[in-house]
Amino acid sequence: MAAHHESGQPPQHQERQPGRESEMSPRPRAERGGSRGADKLQGKVALITGGDSGIGRAVAIAFAREGADCAILYLDEHEDAEWTKQRVEELGGRCLAIAGDVGDPEFCRRAVEETVAMFSRIDCLVNNAGEQHVRDSILEIGDEQLERTFRTNIFSMFYLTKAVLPHMGEGSTIINTTSVTAYEGNPQLIDYSATKGAIVAFTRSLSLGLAEQGIRVNAVAPGPIWTPLIPATFEPEHVEKFGTTKPMGRAGEPEEVAPSYVFLASADSSYMSGQVLHPNGGSIVGS
Numbered sequence: 001m002a003a004h005h006e007s008g009q010p011p012q013h014q015e016r017q018p019g020r021e022s023e024m025s026p027r028p029r030a031e032r033g034g035s036r037g038a039d040k041l042q043g044k045v046a047l048i049t050g051g052d053s054g055i056g057r058a059v060a061i062a063f064a065r066e067g068a069d070c071a072i073l074y075l076d077e078h079e080d081a082e083w084t085k086q087r088v089e090e091l092g093g094r095c096l097a098i099a100g101d102v103g104d105p106e107f108c109r110r111a112v113e114e115t116v117a118m119f120s121r122i123d124c125l126v127n128n129a130g131e132q133h134v135r136d137s138i139l140e141i142g143d144e145q146l147e148r149t150f151r152t153n154i155f156s157m158f159y160l161t162k163a164v165l166p167h168m169g170e171g172s173t174i175i176n177t178t179s180v181t182a183y184e185g186n187p188q189l190i191d192y193s194a195t196k197g198a199i200v201a202f203t204r205s206l207s208l209g210l211a212e213q214g215i216r217v218n219a220v221a222p223g224p225i226w227t228p229l230i231p232a233t234f235e236p237e238h239v240e241k242f243g244t245t246k247p248m249g250r251a252g253e254p255e256e257v258a259p260s261y262v263f264l265a266s267a268d269s270s271y272m273s274g275q276v277l278h279p280n281g282g283s284i285v286g287s
Contacts, residue, residue: 011236019228021053042067050129054227058254064093103151153195170214180223183285207274247282
């Protein structure tokens with residue numbers, strides 16, 4: 001692959017978040033071809049937020065290839081969620097799709113109850129849902145946006161973790177999606193970057209708190225990845241250049257991030273907790 005490309009993606013924009021994968025061109029790549037995996041997650045049940053599209057969709061598909069059943073939480077992108085559900089089922093997994101706002105603690109509790117009612121257990125929680133809003137200055141970040149971004153990106157992780165923990169035991173895993181912005185910063189995404197930094201600290205602290213229970217907690221810090229959040233956040237001219245400044249000269253695809261989640265959910269990472277993986281196109285960042 002060449003070090004740099006002249007453009008990222010075709011210029012495009014969506015007017016609402018979190019964005020719809022069905023409206024993107026080209027569509028993000030959620031899976032590589034090939035046969036079923038190595039049964040690394042056979043018999044496991046995963047609850048994945050933001051599981052309808054983007055990284056969440058790729059994780060659900062990758063988990064299904066390894067033998068897992070999945071519950072995917074999403075806001076209101078019903079077409080995207082149905083596509084993901086069908087693909088998981090085609091791969092032999094069961095899939096429950098639940099629509100609602102992960103920033104609402106009552107929804108989080110109800111979603112966990114529905115997941116346990118269907119699958120009788122939860123072995124892996126993937127806290128992946130997120131939103132971001134471009135602002136040129138901190139002075140432009142209103143109180144409503146600030147609270148909304150924190151509620152979706154980090155409060156939801158507290159809500160879901162508290163609801164899931166009573167159903168977890170030794171060998172269970174929690175994987176949180178942070179971002180390269182937690183390490184590099186971004187002057188137009190100050191509130192978003194702050195939530196992603198909070199997720200790193202949350203991951204480290206929670207891993208220490210759950211170590212004695214045999215529950216491992218890790219994180220993945222992607223970026224830049226071609227997902228619906230990108231055209232739903234940026235103007236077309238930014239989308240066109242998205243990812244081209246990275247050492248690899250391009251944005252990543254969700255299928256390139258999903259293996260990190262499989263690794264952290266499986267016994268392959270049995271001696272890892274409190275850590276962050278960095279599929280980010282070659283940027284060197286602190287751990």
